[in-house]
Amino acid sequence: MKIEKLVMMANAIAAFFEAEPDREIAIDGVSSHLRRFWDPRMRRQLVESVDAGQCEGLNALVRAALSERREQIWPSATASG
Amino acid sequence: MYSIHENDPGTPIRISTKRVVVTVDGTTVNVPEGTSVMRAASLAGVNVPKLCATDQLEAFGSCRLCLVEIEGRRGYPASCTTLVEPGMKIRTQSPELAKLRRGVMELYISDHPLDCLTCAANGNCELQEMAGKVGLREVRYGYDGENHLNADKDTSNPYFSFDPSKCIVCSRCVRACEETQGTFALTVLGRGFDSKVAPGTTSFLESECVSCGACVQACPTATLMEKSLEDGGQPDHVVATTCAYCGVGCSFRAEMKGSEVVRMVPDKQGGANHGHSCVKGRFAWGYATHPDRITTPMIRASIDDPWREVSWDEAFAHTASELRRIQSKYGDGAIGAITSSRCTNEETYLVQKLVRAVFRNNNVDTCARVCHSPTGYGLKATLGESAGTQNFDSVDHADVMIVIGANPTDAHPVFASRMKKRLREGAQLIVVDPRRIDLVRQPHIQAAYHLQLRPGTNVAVINALAHVVVNEGLLNEPFVRARCEGEAFEKWRAFIAGEENSPETLEAVTGVPAAHVRAAARLYAKAGNGAIYYGLGVTEHSQGSTMVIGIANLAMACGHIGRPGVGVNPLRGQNNVQGSCDMGSFPHELPGYRHVSDPAVRALFEREWGVRVQPEPGLRIPNMFDAALDDSFKGLYVQGEDIAQSDPDTENVLAALRSMECVIVQDLFITETAKYAHVFLPGASFLEKDGTFTNAERRINRVRKVKPPLAGLADWEVTARLAAAMGVPMPYTHPSEIMDEIARLTPTFTGVSYEKLDRLGSIQWPCNDQAPEGTPVMHMQQFVRGKGKFAVTRYVPTTERANREFPLLLTTGRILTQYNVGAQTRRTANMIWHDEDVLEIHPHDAEQRGIREGERVEIRSRIGATVMRALLTERVQPGVVYTTFHHPESGANVVTTENSDWATNCPEYKVTAVQVRKSDSRSQWQREFDAVAVEQAGLLPRHGSDTAE
Ligand code: SF4
């Protein structure tokens, strides 16, 4: 999928959770949203693109979620796409 | 009048805990206080003759046929307008009464054509029946005095005629139009003998009439009569069923002659509609027998090939092998399905089961994705259940209503009539909408406030309303303390009280005067009962889910939840949006809104189905398109949806469809999507199958088969046969068995069965051991999630903004006479009211562009362009333009963008930055559309339909 679109969607999710004053809760919000609503192939692509340094414009909260809750967002064992 | 007899006790039911005992012709009867003598008599088994009274209308007392004698009273009171009093002794028969009644009938009959034998109402006419009942044998006045027998018949309405020569001026029609429908289109002109009923000074078609049929239903004679009845004659049997159009879910009686529908009459036992209807359900069912129906399965290798008609067996074998081929080549996750809100619960349940148990993935989604998915998310997060909180009857107890981003008089007409009735009784109305919807000002109705916000600023407005509640001491603190999570509430309170949420700060963003916001907030917060009704103007935004949460926050903050008269009420667009969501049509949820990651829930389904259920969410509709363009999604089964017309960014959708290897469309007609399909499986109309629909108030209504499926199979059978062809038998013999399975697996449906539905008429879920007969109002003692949860709803402007290149904001909606993509209503006489989509533009914006009424204009966004005619109107504010999407060639969605709700990917249909300019030709896209239409029509089998749209 187009990575720009995934970035746009992830940023929109972050825009909601950014309003949460507690950073840990905000990060949990983003990561669990991705986990609960995104098909694994979308999550995998986002994670891999970030690793490859391709996600220009990605919101800092999403970046934090991807690095601090990585196992939750992309559990290595669950590839089904 | 119903053709197949149904008792009419003459005046409406009264609810009271106080009872009154009276005797009627010696029989004792015990009735609620406020009951009429006529109704009491009927309950005692005595039907007093009547003409101007019917149980759907308040008594009027004009015909004087219903006179009775009451012991101890002088004269002969009218039984319809006289209320029972304790101990009353009523006589309905005596020589004096008989004489009086005959005298009344004589007068009526002397001015009535005596053509009973050839009259369409013959055998079903109250005048005829009453003449017989009162024993009329002669008419002393003769028939040659002054009369109305030559009055002209008005046949202008496509569905019913008006023959004033048969009118007895009982005014039932006038009252039905006022009381039931609330349109006030009819009047009694003149007085005494000269008085006559008319739709103002014009014809029905030209009048204010919205063709709801209430007057036709009320008329006791053949004056107002369905043309289908005039043509078809009186029916011989009746089947109770449910309208297949909007989310109101009106109950109907299909009056039948053999397997032909003679007419559809709203059922007064209907829990949602109580005997009322709108033009769509009442009259626009002719599409079901339209020659465009495809009734033989068809397949083709490529979308450029001609269709080949095949047997059902071949169609299933071919489809199954294609889907399995794709899976073996691209992986299990390369196929999926889309369920339809136009199909039954049982059908959508089966499609998601097919995906989960046979496709072995979770790639199932439903058209609610593009309408109410944010409702599911937002209400679940705050209240704990993805559904509206109230029943429709609740509106009778509302003191203040807020209507946000909904246009009930067009999209939910029967419920709108209920709202209007309550508003005429004195309830107050606040409308939040960029456009001046009809409800803002109607006969005898005026909204207290119309907050005419700029498109895309809903969250700013709801925050400003909540800010006023919090900062002006209007919070319902006891409710919040007792019923909501404290910590989350305090966080929300701190946020919402901030100056950035004040109406004054946000005025620049929303365009709504701060004073109006403050006044509206006070009105709602201080109301005894405040109810919020909302529609797609809330959900179809980049902050759709945030807005739903904001609405729930406001309702909780004011304590307007958990009893009749209040609540958060999403008005669902299509008949079974609620049901299709309930049935597990979302890629992350199994039936009953339970996440696929929950092992206990999966285990339940795995036991029942005997397969492993995948624990990860699947693709949502827009993700399916993206994945298709990315070559990881190659096969799609679409039941009853027309994604090529209804989904945003048409070019992108078409590109995705073109890139797939097997698109299977199951539908009534060659839809826009079917033009890009490889397999066409003929669908069955709602008249051809059994099942259930669940309306906006969670009411499960039965859909009953009145005739066999034209193509031989009902839709549920098609899905089951496809599953079997793919190696997983689904041996149901009747949809009731599918409902039994749903009940076994879904806690909110445990108590639902066809037997119970037949017994109770309808059931509002949750229906289980705690609520064996269903739940009209939810969250009464506590919220479904336990404590209500406030969430912070920061306003984030959409990225879709007006700028120099695209200075106007386009928003979309729907109108009364057409339905969704129009595949059904465009194939009915409803076309007389709306034969093309037009662009509403403010006269000021039009003038700046040199655009005159009716001229063709091009609407261009950053995505695409289309051309339609302009309608100059002040309904829209300057800077905003508006259109509908009922006709595919209008291409409204060629213009809409890929933007979507952050939580659910529900498209942002309601905000697109556009430029509008005069144009003298169709757009490039429209020319291509025309070419595809011609080309695809040429690929259809010769003897079949040659009129693909
Ligand atoms: S059809 Fe409905 S709107 Fe039209 S006149 Fe009759 S009651 Fe009124």
Ligand code: SF4
């Ligand atoms: S049209 Fe029918 S309902 Fe209306 S006044 Fe005449 S007879 Fe009565």
Ligand code: SF4
């Ligand atoms: S209001 Fe809706 S459900 Fe009722 S008749 Fe009209 S379209 Fe059908």
Ligand code: FES
């Ligand atoms: S029915 Fe009572 S006055 Fe007409």
